[in-house]
Amino acid sequence: MINADQKKLLTNFRKEETDILTELSSFAQKDSRVDGGFIVPYPNEGTGLDENAREIEEFERLNALKNNLAKRLRDVRATITRIEAGLYGQCVNCFSSIEHTRLRVAPVARLCISCAKLNPREA
Numbered sequence: 001m002i003n004a005d006q007k008k009l010l011t012n013f014r015k016e017e018t019d020i021l022t023e024l025s026s027f028a029q030k031d032s033r034v035d036g037g038f039i040v041p042y043p044n045e046g047t048g049l050d051e052n053a054r055e056i057e058e059f060e061r062l063n064a065l066k067n068n069l070a071k072r073l074r075d076v077r078a079t080i081t082r083i084e085a086g087l088y089g090q091c092v093n094c095f096s097s098i099e100h101t102r103l104r105v106a107p108v109a110r111l112c113i114s115c116a117k118l119n120p121r122e123a
């Protein structure tokens with residue numbers, strides 16, 4: 001059962017998924033070897049020392065941005081799947097309900113507060 005709040009969340013998450021994909025495709029290419037993966041092409045501004053330094057800097061900046069967006073995309077997609085399956089708001093670890101206050105702050109949360117404390121890297 002999907003309630004009205006979840007329907008609204010689903011609409012918002014689908015829009016965010018489209019926005020992230022648009023932003024990613026503006027500077028990165030899809031990585032066909034990894035599902036949902038993206039590659040930042042190495043910039044080529046020239047062969048001078050200054051240009052090479054700028055290329056490395058730019059490449060690192062875009063890679064960091066790409067990693068953040070790709071992680072958010074994974075979270076958003078996983079949340080869409082959980083809403084559609086009627087499992088939204090249920091902790092994936094202990095299956096109890098995730099606290100409403102936590103979901104309000106972090107709508108993509110997969111773990112309840114106590115499980116998140118035990119698995120800080122998973123949360």
Ligand SMILES: [Zn+2]
Nearest residue numbers: 091094112115
């Ligand atoms: Zn839990």
